[in-house]
Amino acid sequence: MSILTFRNVSLRYPQRAGNRPGGDVPVLEGIDLQIASDELVAVIGRSGAGKTSLLNLAAGFIAPTTGTIAVDGVPIQGPGADRAVVFQDDALYPWLNARDNVAFPLKLKGVPVAARRERADKLLEKVGLAEAGDRPIWELSGGMRQRVGIARALAAEPRFLLLDEPLGALDALTRSRMQEFILRIKAESGAGTILITHSIDEALLLGTRIIVLSPNPGRLSAEIEAGFSAEVLSGASVAAVKASPLFKRMHAGLTGLIHAAPDDEVAA
Amino acid sequence: MTLSTEIATLPQQAGRERSRPARPLPVAAISTLTVAAILGLWSLASAYTLVSPVFLPSPRQVVLALYNLAVKGFVDATLAEHVGASLIRIFGALLASIAIGIPAGIAIGTSRVGRGILDPVVEFLRPLPPLAYLPLVIIWVGIGEASKITVIALSMLPSIILSTSAGVRSVSKDHVNAARSLGASKGQVLAEVVLPSAVPSILTGIRIALGAGWTTLVAAELVAASSGIGFMIQSAAQFLVTDIVIAGIVVIALIAILLEYLARQIERRLVPWASHR
Ligand SMILES: Nc1ncnc2c1ncn2[C@@H]1O[C@H](COP(=O)(O)OP(=O)(O)OP(=O)(O)O)[C@@H](O)[C@H]1O
Ligand SMILES: [Mg+2]
Numbered sequence: 001m002s003i004l005t006f007r008n009v010s011l012r013y014p015q016r017a018g019n020r021p022g023g024d025v026p027v028l029e030g031i032d033l034q035i036a037s038d039e040l041v042a043v044i045g046r047s048g049a050g051k052t053s054l055l056n057l058a059a060g061f062i063a064p065t066t067g068t069i070a071v072d073g074v075p076i077q078g079p080g081a082d083r084a085v086v087f088q089d090d091a092l093y094p095w096l097n098a099r100d101n102v103a104f105p106l107k108l109k110g111v112p113v114a115a116r117r118e119r120a121d122k123l124l125e126k127v128g129l130a131e132a133g134d135r136p137i138w139e140l141s142g143g144m145r146q147r148v149g150i151a152r153a154l155a156a157e158p159r160f161l162l163l164d165e166p167l168g169a170l171d172a173l174t175r176s177r178m179q180e181f182i183l184r185i186k187a188e189s190g191a192g193t194i195l196i197t198h199s200i201d202e203a204l205l206l207g208t209r210i211i212v213l214s215p216n217p218g219r220l221s222a223e224i225e226a227g228f229s230a231e232v233l234s235g236a237s238v239a240a241v242k243a244s245p246l247f248k249r250m251h252a253g254l255t256g257l258i259h260a261a262p263d264d265e266v267a268a
Numbered sequence: 269m270t271l272s273t274e275i276a277t278l279p280q281q282a283g284r285e286r287s288r289p290a291r292p293l294p295v296a297a298i299s300t301l302t303v304a305a306i307l308g309l310w311s312l313a314s315a316y317t318l319v320s321p322v323f324l325p326s327p328r329q330v331v332l333a334l335y336n337l338a339v340k341g342f343v344d345a346t347l348a349e350h351v352g353a354s355l356i357r358i359f360g361a362l363l364a365s366i367a368i369g370i371p372a373g374i375a376i377g378t379s380r381v382g383r384g385i386l387d388p389v390v391e392f393l394r395p396l397p398p399l400a401y402l403p404l405v406i407i408w409v410g411i412g413e414a415s416k417i418t419v420i421a422l423s424m425l426p427s428i429i430l431s432t433s434a435g436v437r438s439v440s441k442d443h444v445n446a447a448r449s450l451g452a453s454k455g456q457v458l459a460e461v462v463l464p465s466a467v468p469s470i471l472t473g474i475r476i477a478l479g480a481g482w483t484t485l486v487a488a489e490l491v492a493a494s495s496g497i498g499f500m501i502q503s504a505a506q507f508l509v510t511d512i513v514i515a516g517i518v519v520i521a522l523i524a525i526l527l528e529y530l531a532r533q534i535e536r537r538l539v540p541w542a543s544h545r
Contacts, residue, residue: 059449081451091442094541095464105450108460138544156450 002072002159004058004083004192006033009067010217011053024065026217027053031067033211033220037159040186040193040229042207044200046258050218051196055164058194059085071159081105084153084191088165090145092137098148099124099133105156123151127185143174147181154189161186161193168198176238179205183229200254204228204247205238212257222257226250325511330518333511342512343503345495351519353495357413358478358485361420365477369425370470373432377466378458383433390429398423398484399491406492416488423484424477431473435466468535468542475531482524497523 012024060079106116214221314326337347375382489498504512
């Protein structure tokens with residue numbers, strides 16, 4: 001069991017000329033957050049609230065202005081294979097076929113060719129793309145690419161999975177199929193997961209905990225536990241779960257919370 | 269007044285638009301016609317000796333010259349030997365400029381210090397016509413093969429360096445971040461992500477460099493060489509053997525086209541993904 005901890009984290013991007021005067025813009029402030037291996041924390045918030053910034057901090061792509069981010073008490077020093085990221089626009093390598101993309105983290109580790117090929121094929125099978133190993137990335141559909149991206153992240157055997165709107169670009173049908181898929185993968189891999197999403201439905205359905213990020217500067221304005229993912233995992237149909245009164249009530253509550261956030265941006 | 273004439277011409281133009289043939293002549297057909305016309309005029313001009321055969325031999329003579337070049341040769345070497353000498357020079361120079369240019373381009377593209385050091389060198393070299401520094405190179409390296417290869421390599425270097433640094437800088441930030449979050453070291457990011465992303469740009473640079481190098485090669489051989497296609501033309505010109513001069517020019521053009529074609533084929537084979545980014 002691993003724990004990813006944000007302690008009193010704030011983030012300011014350096015102000016560039018031409019922006020608002022008066023120093024750096026605070027993007028995140030006073031973030032305290034803990035994510036354990038058995039959790040899937042869904043982060044929702046309006047555009048510009050700082051969701052991607054939060055994820056980039058966890059990944060180690062950027063360093064917090066104040067505060068610390070630690071894995072099991074050890075402060076992180078930049079990105080690492082213990083926290084694998086899945087990007088909104090897949091970030092797969094077009095010069096590698098699907099299998100070699102999945103095998104990429106193994107190549108970095110120096111795993112011999114035959115062994116990493118075998119492992120990559122297993123992972124591809126796991127994400128339902130057993131036949132797609134030899135195919136070039138550009139031939140794959142959006143949903144297939146995201147599954148390759150997830151398989152690639154899993155190949156690194158991360159302790160945490162960081163998903164930045166992985167389903168944002170997919171059509172509704174593919175999206176709902178991928179939601180169940182992510183649930184299953186998460187449960188099997190045992191990696192603590194942060195999932196950023198614009199969709200309240202998605203957050204409720206997948207998250208064991210849902211965090212609302214309010215903008216200007218980004219703060220955690222609400223934190224809600226949800227158990228719908230467990231219901232779906234134990235066989236309940238997504239439609240039935242979504243139709244339940246509790247789901248509807250929580251949906252309405254979250255909608256209210258997001259809109260109640262201070263509104264100094266026009267039509268966010 | 270202008271207004272009234274414009275109004276007057278408008279309907280006419282519209283009418284012309286409509287009466288245009290449904291399928292215009294394809295460009296390739298027009299080009300073929302042009303070539304045929306030039307060849308035709310050339311044949312006529314020499315058939316009626318409008319121009320002295322010393323200045324303009326007939327197409328038949330040029331073809332014959334080509335045949336003789338291939339079989340018997342000219343100034344101690346056959347056409348194949350001349351072309352071979354030239355090709356060895358250009359590919360030698362290409363290897364040298366790749367060996368220097370790609371690391372230099374990476375240095376410019378990835379490090380501020382590298383850019384600071386190398387940018388002025390490249391910017392100085394780039395606009396210089398290679399023949400301007402040929403005499404200096406001959407003084408430094410001597411009249412042998414080395415001086416020609418050096419000059420050709422220098423003329424290829426800027427486009428390889430610049431295309432490499434442009435390619436390196438165009439790497440997607442997400443691609444780099446993905447590798448870092450999957451456990452890549454700095455060196456691995458460079459080798460596994462930055463370089464592969466730069467390959468299409470580098471190949472384009474090599475293609476441009478081949479064009480520049482071929483031009484320089486022929487020019488350098490005209491000035492200082494004892495073999496090669498440029499030397500062959502120069503010797504032929506000294507004895508007013510115009511048919512060989514023209515045959516040589518045709519060969520130079522054909523090889524240039526062939527090199528370009530080969531480079532494009534290699535690009536397509538090696539980086540089929542470049543068009544899908
Ligand atoms: N590299 C950067 N430099 C300066 N400001 C930035 C940078 N990245 C993001 N910001 C600013 O930080 C704020 C939060 O951005 P962020 O991308 O984290 O929001 P988000 O919640 O992910 O939005 P979206 O839902 O649109 O993806 C925005 O106001 C944005 O303009
Ligand atoms: Mg974002």
